[in-house]
Amino acid sequence: MADKLERGRTRVQGFVNPEMDYQLMRQLGSARYGGASVGECLALAQKIGSARPAAWVDAFEASGQRHQADAEGRAARGHAISARDQYLEASNSYRAAEYYTPIEDPRHRALGLSSRRCFMAYLQAAGIHGTELWFHYQGLALPAYHIRQPGGATAAGMLAIVSGFDGTLEESWIMYGAAAFERGYDLLLFTGPGQMDAWRFHDGSHFAPDFEQVGRQVADYVMTVPGVYTGRLALMGISFGGYFATRIAAHEPRFSALIANSPIIDLHAYMVSFIGVDPAELSAADDFRLADLPHIPDSVMDAQTRGMAGNLMRRFGQEGFADTYRYLRQFRVDDLALRQIACPSLALAGEGEGAEPLRQLGVFMRSVGGPSTSHLFTAAEGADGHCQNANPAISAAVTLDWLDEQFS
Numbered sequence: 001m002a003d004k005l006e007r008g009r010t011r012v013q014g015f016v017n018p019e020m021d022y023q024l025m026r027q028l029g030s031a032r033y034g035g036a037s038v039g040e041c042l043a044l045a046q047k048i049g050s051a052r053p054a055a056w057v058d059a060f061e062a063s064g065q066r067h068q069a070d071a072e073g074r075a076a077r078g079h080a081i082s083a084r085d086q087y088l089e090a091s092n093s094y095r096a097a098e099y100y101t102p103i104e105d106p107r108h109r110a111l112g113l114s115s116r117r118c119f120m121a122y123l124q125a126a127g128i129h130g131t132e133l134w135f136h137y138q139g140l141a142l143p144a145y146h147i148r149q150p151g152g153a154t155a156a157g158m159l160a161i162v163s164g165f166d167g168t169l170e171e172s173w174i175m176y177g178a179a180a181f182e183r184g185y186d187l188l189l190f191t192g193p194g195q196m197d198a199w200r201f202h203d204g205s206h207f208a209p210d211f212e213q214v215g216r217q218v219a220d221y222v223m224t225v226p227g228v229y230t231g232r233l234a235l236m237g238i239s240f241g242g243y244f245a246t247r248i249a250a251h252e253p254r255f256s257a258l259i260a261n262s263p264i265i266d267l268h269a270y271m272v273s274f275i276g277v278d279p280a281e282l283s284a285a286d287d288f289r290l291a292d293l294p295h296i297p298d299s300v301m302d303a304q305t306r307g308m309a310g311n312l313m314r315r316f317g318q319e320g321f322a323d324t325y326r327y328l329r330q331f332r333v334d335d336l337a338l339r340q341i342a343c344p345s346l347a348l349a350g351e352g353e354g355a356e357p358l359r360q361l362g363v364f365m366r367s368v369g370g371p372s373t374s375h376l377f378t379a380a381e382g383a384d385g386h387c388q389n390a391n392p393a394i395s396a397a398v399t400l401d402w403l404d405e406q407f408s
Contacts, residue, residue: 010042017051019304026389027096033392034085035092035174051304053100061111064093068118075125084125091118091170099166100304103199103311112168112200116143119170123147128181135217137193140202142214144190145169146225147181156184157232157407158225160218160255162211162248164239165315168196175389176238179396183404186228190218192244194315206317209330215248219255231256232407236399239387243267243331246364249345250337257406258341259399261348261387262357263364265338267331273356280325287322290314338367346402347374348395352384373402 015021024045030036044063048055071086094115101108123130133144149155159180161172169189177187191197192214194207215235222233234257237245243264249255264270272278279287288296290313293306301309309321318324345368349361358376365372375398377383381391388395 010039011046012042014045015048015050017304019308020048020051020056022385022389023056023096023099025385027092029389029392030092030171030174033174033178034088035171036089051302053304053307056100057097057107057111060093060097061107064090064097064111064114064118066090067093068114071118071121071125075121080125084122087118087122087125088174091115091122092174094118095168095171098168098196100307102307103203103314109200109203112196115168115170116197116200119173133188133190133221135190135214135221137208137213140193140198140205142191142193143169143197143201144188144218145173146221147173147177147187147189149181149184149186153184154227155186155232156404157186157234158188158222158228159185159234159236159403160188160190160222161236161238162190162192162241162244163195164237164241164244166196167238167241172238175387175392176236176396176399179392180400180403183400185234185400185403186225188218188222190214194317199315204317206315207331209247209332211244211247212251215244215252215255218248219252223254230254233257234259234403234406237261240264240267243333246333246338246341249343250333250340253342256343257403258343258345259348259403260345260364261395261399262353263347263349263361264357265333265360265364268325268328270356270360271325271328273354278325279321280329282322287320289320291319335363335367338364339369341368342370344370344406345372346399347372348377348388348399349374350377350384350386350388352379353386357386 014024027036027041031038044059048059067086067090071083075083094111098111129148131146133146134141163172172189192211193205198205222228233255235245235255236259238261242260242262246260249258293310313324316324316327318327347361347364349357365374377388381394383391383394
């Protein structure tokens with residue numbers, strides 16, 4: 001019997017596991033600004049299998065290699081536009097693979113640096129003026145990008161963007177920066193200790209609560225850039241970066257607008273809400289340490305959860321799970337600090353994020369010293385998830401229209 005005719009074999013089917021499905025949605029959402037193709041993402045999902053981090057890494061690394069080789073070949077034949085597009089997809093595929101690679105694995109650094117190299121090749125192919133910068137924290141050199149409008153055009157302002165726990169500089173461009181750039185903004189994409197980009201150069205770097213030390217350097221640098229004026233310097237924080245940006249704005253008055261997506265003012269409470277109990281209160285008998293993870297059976301903790309727990313402890317510079325959550329208590333912006341934020345602020349969240357992020361948004365709105373606006377994204381928009389990764393275009397419309405109005 002002949003095979004029944006079908007229009008294609010790729011199916012719109014994600015993962016049963018919620019975390020891996022969220023990561024797939026994150027990759028799918030990046031298609032809006034050239035970071036992926038929907039068809040390829042779904043084809044890869046069919047091969048990976050739910051909650052199989054190693055298979056995810058292999059699949060997206062192979063995707064990055066395929067796109068990079070294609071980009072290089074097209075560039076060699078003089079096809080700059082095609083090369084541009086392929087380099088950007090290569091960069092984002094490598095980032096997706098980097099996400100699920102344990103940070104102690106040498107592949108983690110290699111994938112991250114491949115993402116960075118492909119992004120720089122993308123900028124060159126696109127004719128976009130991008131400069132690599134380095135800020136510093138306690139002896140660590142922290143990477144950043146300054147991306148400028150073409151031909152020396154006067155910018156609508158400068159938007160400084162900092163991502164969170166697992167975002168990268170390159171992803172910040174794809175998901176948020178590209179939309180701002182096309183609206184006329186210059187960009188300063190920066191990172192701090194403990195973030196993914198920092199780990200590419202300094203394994204052992206860990207998150208620090210006093211992120212204003214980095215934010216002050218960003219403001220110092222921007223003030224030296226010709227054509228960028230006081231009153232047109234905005235700061236955006238993505239995910240955990242919502243804490244970084246809020247903390248910076250509370251200590252650095254040269255930022256003239258703040259966008260917190262979402263406004264995390266108590267990282268400990270935020271992280272506890274994911275598991276429902278406070279690991280900081282674990283007894284010694286119930287606690288576990290980095291050295292214990294390889295010996296925990298799948299029946300107790302699956303490979304994905306072990307990997308995430310290990311990355312969490314290492315990125316916060318702790319050996320134990322309970323110690324990590326005790327350290328998280330330092331990552332707070334209290335009411336007094338919030339009142340120091342005098343610039344206009346925009347607080348963003350999705351209705352599907354849960355009670356704790358929405359509670360913190362409410363505290364933020366009641367406590368900041370300057371004029372504040374909030375926006376809640378909905379499931380009907382396909383944007384109810386964390387940081388609107390599934391629909392970055394509606395996020396850009398809300399965020400950047402608000403910023404245009406502040407700077408008009």
